[in-house]
Amino acid sequence: xxxxxxxxxxxxxxxxxxxxxxxxxxxxxxxxxxxxxxxxxxxxxxxxxxxxxxxxxxxxxxxxxxxxxxxxxxxxxxxxxxxxxxxxxxxxxxxxxxxx
Numbered sequence: 149x150x151x152x153x154x155x156x157x158x159x160x161x162x163x164x165x166x167x168x169x170x171x172x173x174x175x176x177x178x179x180x181x182x183x184x185x186x187x188x189x190x191x192x193x194x195x196x197x198x199x200x201x202x203x204x205x206x207x208x209x210x211x212x213x214x215x216x217x218x219x220x221x222x223x224x225x226x227x228x229x230x231x232x233x234x235x236x237x238x239x240x241x242x243x244x245x246x247x248x
Contacts, residue, residue, distance in 0.1 A: 152230040156223055163219035167212050174208040 178201070 152226065155226050159219055159223045159226065163216060166215050166219075170208065170212045170215065174205060174212075177208070178205055
């Protein structure tokens with residue numbers, strides 16, 4: 149039980165840290181592109197620059213959702229594995245206590 153709790157805690161920490169790092173990366177890229185790089189990049193390229201930046205933001209945003217879903221599924225598999233392991237151990241203990 150203790151190893152299950154530790155493993156789930158590490159999975160949650162990894163999920164939160166990866167999503168927060170990716171969100172910071174998206175925010176910094178959008179900040180650079182829209183505020184700092186507006187004169188140099190978007191203004192010269194017109195609509196194509198806007199579409200490129202929005203597409204980049206959409207890809208990175210969907211990647212954060214993929215990370216959340218992946219780690220949630222991983223957490224479910226860990227819970228399922230340890231539940232089955234506990235059931236097998238309980239059956240083994242029950243079988244060993246049966247009189248012959």
